[in-house]
Amino acid sequence: MERNYSGLKFFSLLWGILYVAAGLIQVGKGVGLLSASFLSSSLLPAELAGGLVLVVIGAVFFVATFEFSNNSFEGTAYAYVGILLCLVFATLYFLSMIADLINAYILSMEGYEKWTIVDSFKPTLYLGILSAVVYAVGKNRFRPISQGGF
Structure with a gap:
């Protein structure tokens, strides 16, 4: 039985590109390969650990795309694990x-006098929110298996 994974395949490819690009920019800024003024420093800060998390999530989505390209049903599992990782790390952030x-x-803690909400609004957070919205809106399109079974 032929299954159509095109919606989830496109989503996985796009999210893989977004996450890996954002992660590599953060890692590049964190290790000094890119200048701190490259793109917006408030929306893409120099953060080594956060960038590596984004790269790993993007890699999961790329594996999903690869599996879909091989007509494997396992791509769905990778895509859903990628979405779950997006949501877990967005919740942590x-x-x-x-x-x-x-x-x-x-608490008016010392060192937080000039803090704004934008200072904590990291790519993991806004990409996770975007992932949740896209999944909630298109979750019926992501369901390749018919109700009758596999």
Whole structure:
């Protein structure tokens, strides 16, 4: 039985490119290969660990695209794991942003006098939110298996 994975394949390829590009820019800025003024420093900060996380998530999406290209049903599992990783790390960054918000405005901690919400709005967070929106809107298009079974 022929299955159509084109929607999920396109999503995986696009998300793989977005995540790897954002991750490589962050890593490049973090190790000094790119200048700090390259693109927006508030939306793509120099962050080595966060960039590596983005590259790993992007790699999962690239493996999904590769599996879809080989007409393997396992691409769906990789794509869903990629989406899950997006959401897990976006949640972690959101909780970190809430902690910074508490430190800045409720506890008035030293070093947070000039903190703004944009300082904690990292690529992992906004790409994760975008992933959740795209998945919620198109989740019926991502379902290749019919209701009758596989």
